Amino acid sequence: METIIVKDNIEGGKKAFELIKSGMAEGAKVLGLATGSTPVPMYKAMVESDLDFSDMVALNLDEYFGLAADNPQSYHYFMEEQLFSHKPFKETYIPNGLGEEKSECARYDQVIVDHPIDIQILGIGTNAHIGFNEPGTSFDTTTRKVALTESTIESNKRNFDTVEEVPRYAYSMGIQSILSAKKIILMAFGEEKAEAIKKTLEGPVTEEVPASVLQQHGNVILIVDEAAAKLI
Numbered sequence: 001m002e003t004i005i006v007k008d009n010i011e012g013g014k015k016a017f018e019l020i021k022s023g024m025a026e027g028a029k030v031l032g033l034a035t036g037s038t039p040v041p042m043y044k045a046m047v048e049s050d051l052d053f054s055d056m057v058a059l060n061l062d063e064y065f066g067l068a069a070d071n072p073q074s075y076h077y078f079m080e081e082q083l084f085s086h087k088p089f090k091e092t093y094i095p096n097g098l099g100e101e102k103s104e105c106a107r108y109d110q111v112i113v114d115h116p117i118d119i120q121i122l123g124i125g126t127n128a129h130i131g132f133n134e135p136g137t138s139f140d141t142t143t144r145k146v147a148l149t150e151s152t153i154e155s156n157k158r159n160f161d162t163v164e165e166v167p168r169y170a171y172s173m174g175i176q177s178i179l180s181a182k183k184i185i186l187m188a189f190g191e192e193k194a195e196a197i198k199k200t201l202e203g204p205v206t207e208e209v210p211a212s213v214l215q216q217h218g219n220v221i222l223i224v225d226e227a228a229a230k231l232i
Ligand code: GLP
Pocket: 034, 035, 036, 037, 038, 039, 061, 062, 122, 123, 124, 125, 126, 130, 131, 132, 152, 156
């Protein structure tokens, strides 16, 4: 895994943006996108650039179950605010948090088949989850409804008024779907990610550490700040 150590998340976001830009110049048409605080500086760099995304397709990793697209806590809302309302894309896809489980998962898997991902952006949970694929997730998974772990609910409560409001379930692309991307850019910033990054890079490949599966993908770039790189 190629590792790029940056000063902070701003520099990391710019670096990720540069990689997207050169990927697009080489013909990338489908971007796999992520939510959370990690990719925010990258979205800012995209918005501030003069790059045109109107020929691009974007596919998001996940959405909270039970939240409508216009709910300010939803990942739909986040993506509109951070990127799509500023930079129009040809098509954007995000799982529908209100969709019926079976049909929604099937629909989203078809979206991924129809739009093979050229560049997948990933953040990482403190427990090394990717998307909402929590520890213990089979590496064979495609889109499904997942139960969030207590540690993820705890971390994500900062975006809600109370912990009770954090949804307990989400729709998430599976590990297999993530691995189908041609290129993956994983970003991690801050000391709280250091342990997860160490296990991801140096630990055994195990379903207990979802991101460790990235060791088996031949084209992953890791962008970390010094704090997240502290243990590697
Ligand atoms: C959520 C998202 C992940 C994200 C993770 C880390 O659980 N589903 O895609 O990587 O949070 O969030 P943050 O970037 O805010 O640390």
